[in-house]
Amino acid sequence: EAGVAQSPRYKIIEKRQSVAFWCNPISGHATLYWYQQILGQGPKLLIQFQNNGVVDDSQLPKDRFSAERLKGVDSTLKIQPAKLEDSAVYLCASSGGQGRTDTQYFGPGTRLTVL
C-alpha cells in the first residue's frame, strides 16, 4: 500500500513570496492533517480535514495560510506571503476512519526555508 505522498520535498523562497505544498493521502483515508514542525520541536497541527470539510483549523494563521482539500482526496497548503518564521518542515498525515482514535500516518514532509 502506498504511503502519504508530498511534494516538493524542499523549497527555498524569499520572504513575502508565496509557496504551495501538495499532499496525497493513503488511498481511502477520510481524514487529512497538516502539521508544522519547527526545528527542534514536535509537530503542531495546523488544520484537519474530514473528507473535504475542515474540522479543526484553530492553529492555522489564517491571515497568511490557507488550505483546501477538493474532492476529499488531495490537499494543498499555501502560504502567502511567507515570513522568516515560517521556515519549518510541513508534514501531511492521513488516517483511515472518522473517529477520534485513528492512527495517523505521515508523509516525508516538505522542508521550507524562507530567506
Add this chain to the structure above:
Amino acid sequence: AQKVTQAQTEISVVEKEDVTLDCVYETRDTTYYLFWYKQPPSGELVFLIRRNSFDEQNEISGRYSWNFQKSTSSFNFTITASQVVDSAVYFCALGGQGGYNKLIFGAGTRLAVHP
C-alpha cells in the same frame, strides 16, 4: 491543559546498550491515546505504537517495549540491545483530545547510537 513532556533532549549510547526514553503526559480526559513515532534523518514520522488509556498492559515488539503507568502519567519506551539504525528522533504524542483526532506531540528525544 493537555501536554506531553519528553525531558531528555538527547541521549547517546553505544551499540548493544539498552536505552529508555521517558514520556510524561497531562490530560483531563478519561479516555485518551498515547503514541510513539520515530523520525529518522529522512524526516518521515514512522508510527511505532498506539496505546489507549484503558489498557495498561506493557507491550513488547522485538527489541522495543513500552511501559504505560497511568498512576504516574508516563508512557516510557525502551530499546533493548540498541543498534545504529535506531538513531533517530523519537516523539511521544497524546491523542483523542477535544473530540477530534488531534495529536499533541512532545519536543522529542534525539537518540544517537554509536558503533
